[in-house]
Amino acid sequence: MKAGQVWHLGNIGVMQILPGTRHRPPLKRPIWIIFLVSLVSLFLVCAYIYPPQGSAACYVFSSRGCMVLSDWLPPVLAREYTDEEIASRVVAREILKMPPIKSENSKIAFMFLSPHSLPFEKLWDKFFRGYEGKFSVYVHASKEKPVHVSRYFFNRDIHSDEVVWGKISMVDAERRLLANALKDPDNKHFVLLSDSCVPLHSFEYVYNYLMHSNISFVDCFRDPGPHGNGRYSDHMLPEVEKKDFRKGAQWFSLTRQHAVIVLADNLYYSKFRDYCKPGLEGKNCIADEHYLPTFFHILDPGGIANWSVTHVDWSERKWHPKLYKAQDITLELLKNITSIDESIHVTSDEKKEEQVQPCLWNGIKRPCYLFARKFHPEALDKLLKLFPDYTTQFDRDF
Numbered sequence: 420m421k422a423g424q425v426w427h428l429g430n431i432g433v434m435q436i437l438p439g440t441r442h443r444p445p446l447k448r449p450i451w452i453i454f455l456v457s458l459v460s461l462f463l464v465c466a467y468i469y470p471p472q473g474s475a476a477c478y479v480f481s482s483r484g485c486m487v488l489s490d491w492l493p494p495v496l497a498r499e500y501t502d503e504e505i506a507s508r509v510v511a512r513e514i515l516k517m518p519p520i521k522s523e524n525s526k527i528a529f530m531f532l533s534p535h536s537l538p539f540e541k542l543w544d545k546f547f548r549g550y551e552g553k554f555s556v557y558v559h560a561s562k563e564k565p566v567h568v569s570r571y572f573f574n575r576d577i578h579s580d581e582v583v584w585g586k587i588s589m590v591d592a593e594r595r596l597l598a599n600a601l602k603d604p605d606n607k608h609f610v611l612l613s614d615s616c617v618p619l620h621s622f623e624y625v626y627n628y629l630m631h632s633n634i635s636f637v638d639c640f641r642d643p644g645p646h647g648n649g650r651y652s653d654h655m656l657p658e659v660e661k662k663d664f665r666k667g668a669q670w671f672s673l674t675r676q677h678a679v680i681v682l683a684d685n686l687y688y689s690k691f692r693d694y695c696k697p698g699l700e701g702k703n704c705i706a707d708e709h710y711l712p713t714f715f716h717i718l719d720p721g722g723i724a725n726w727s728v729t730h731v732d733w734s735e736r737k738w739h740p741k742l743y744k745a746q747d748i749t750l751e752l753l754k755n756i757t758s759i760d761e762s763i764h765v766t767s768d769e770k771k772e773e774q775v776q777p778c779l780w781n782g783i784k785r786p787c788y789l790f791a792r793k794f795h796p797e798a799l800d801k802l803l804k805l806f807p808d809y810t811t812q813f814d815r816d817f
């Protein structure tokens with residue numbers, strides 16, 4: 420219909436400007452055009468199949484040197500964004516453009532996600548002692564009301580709800596923690612920790628590491644295998660394309676601006692709530708392993724480090740990461756973990772490709788990790804004993 424109208428108008432225009440055309444045989448012009456178009460198409464197809472690589476051929480195309488055919492074709496048109504997508508992107512961009520709020524007393528929010536009491540509270544107590552006013556603690560206990568032993572944890576429980584592994588309720592708990600922690604304008608970085616996490620450095624080291632970095636530490640990589648892109652569902656289209664689907668451990672540290680855009684998001688969140696869950700379409704999509712990595716990859720890829728500051732050991736290649744027991748806890752183990760300065764991601768396809776990246780902190784290669792998991796509760800006593808040693812010995816290289 421549209422094409423017909425254009426053709427019609429075109430004819431009128433031609434007739435008005437060149438009245439002589441009326442006397443020409445009517446079919447001549449279209450045939451001439453069809454012939455020309457065919458010739459150009461044939462040329463382009465040939466050029467595509469046999470790209471001009473020889474130097475002689477190159478000069479036919481350009482005097483500056485060889486050009487690929489794609490340089491000649493118009494760029495592939497970007498997909499037209501949906502209304503919600505335009506809104507999401509503009510909101511994120513505006514928030515990210517705002518200069519960070521300065522405050523005299525910048526704090527780090529330590530947000531604990533746990534089913535019950537925290538077995539390493541005594542260790543965290545040692546970690547926090549002397550730094551009052553520079554941190555705030557939030558606890559989301561999803562199963563039982565925790566019994567606290569450290570004064571830094573008293574009255575720090577937030578309203579919580581049930582968390583089902585792999586489901587969006589995990590992300591909901593993370594958002595609940597972020598919302599509560601954002602209420603305090605002094606909180607500048609928001610660290611998510613589990614009940615099996617322990618600190619690897621002194622408070623001062625952790626504070627300086629996070630406070631002097633303007634990026635978030637969100638684990639993010641492309642895994643073409645079954646535990647990565649294999650979990651993607653086409654129902655997430657058009658906003659979440661398979662090429663943008665990412666994976667990463669959930670244990671993040673977010674800047675304040677990133678915490679705000681996570682809470683402002685409904686579009687991407689609802690895609691993962693509805694189409695990323697265990698058992699859907701025979702896949703085992705884990706919302707907390709894909710939502711934030713994909714979200715940040717789409718909205719602010721340069722604003723995340725692509726690794727998590729919480730170390731975990733998957734080298735045993737089992738369904739669960741290595742669990743450190745009391746007998747594993749030695750100064751040597753802690754030294755090994757704190758000296759890692761490259762992040763390694765392994766794809767889940769047959770290739771098991773290792774993606775190795777240096778941990779660049781403000782452009783300088785630095786140790787990657789501030790915290791580590793998973794530690795068995797019985798490791799507490801040994802960690803308490805070693806804490807003064809490992810924090811004084813391994814913090815010096817800062």
Ligand SMILES: *[C@@H]1O[C@H](CO)[C@@H](O)[C@H](O)[C@H]1NC(C)=O
Pocket residue numbers: 633634721722
């Ligand atoms: C972080 O800060 C540095 C120096 O101030 C700047 O060059 C860099 O672009 C910033 N990065 C982001 C993601 O804002």
Ligand SMILES: *[C@@H]1O[C@H](CO)[C@@H](O)[C@H](O)[C@H]1NC(C)=O
Pocket residue numbers: 634716720721722723724725
């Ligand atoms: C993280 O990875 C993305 C590509 O996915 C890249 O654009 C970004 O620069 C990386 N971040 C840093 C801090 O290197």
Ligand SMILES: *[C@@H]1O[C@H](CO)[C@@H](O)[C@H](O)[C@H]1NC(C)=O
Pocket residue numbers: 749751752755
């Ligand atoms: C520490 O790293 C060294 C060198 O890679 C290794 O030989 C040793 O077994 C590691 N020790 C522990 C306790 O992990």
